[in-house]
Amino acid sequence: MALGMESFPVNIYLTIFLVNLVDLPSVSVTAPLMNRYGRKKYFVFLTVTSGIFSGISGVMQHYGNLSSHSVYVTTISLVLALLAKMTLATGYYALIIYTTELYPTVVRGIGYGFLSTIGRIGAIVSPVLIYLDGILPGTMYFICGVMIVLSTGCVRRLTETNDVMLLDSLSDQTRTSEHK
Known part of the structure; x- marks a missing residue:
């Protein structure tokens, strides 16, 4: 999302400063809130919120160009895009922890590497x-918002890993699935 910030008709240096500023809370709140609410719930909440903010920002960018109140629409759209960036960055930090806990220890590195590779698409x-x-205008944020919400639907089917003992081997994984 940081790449598309030049689409806002605002000072590019101020925009880049704000994009980096909204990442600061992401790092500091992720671990305590994930431990309190659970990895899955926290991630799903953040990504759905980010998708909604992003989609609304895209629609506002599109109609802001047609509106006579374009300064206000641009400001609101920029704030929504920054909130989308902040919630998505926070969700990404949660996703790293959540997905690595899903794999047994023997394949954790391979699983995370595969997810990183797919994420490069x-x-x-x-x-x-x-x-x-x-x-x-607004197409990028709208498409990103829709894709974020759709991809969150895939995570809903995964198990919660908060307060669960991590699996060490693939045989632990099969024993756990047989007991369900």
Whole structure:
């Protein structure tokens, strides 16, 4: 989302400063809140919130260009985009912890490496979204918001890992699934 901040008609240096500033709370609140509310609930809440903020920001960017109150619409859209970035960054930190706890110890590194590799598809697609956003303002944030909410639906089927003993081997994984 940080790559698309140049689509806002605001000082680019101020925008980049704000984008980096909203990441500070992400790092400091993730661990305590995940331990309190659980990994899965915390992640799902953050990503759905980010998707909603992002989608609304995209719609506001699109209609802000058509509106006579474009300064107010731009400001609100920028705030929503920054909130989307903050909640998504916080959710990403939670996702790293959550997904690594899902795998048994013997395959944890391989599983996380696979997820990181698959996650790089977003880096490949992002220039296309930025290009589309230049043609049709708000497209990038709207598409990102929809994709965030859809991908969160996949996580809903996974198990909670808070206060659960981590599995050491694949045989532990099969024994646990047989007892369910």
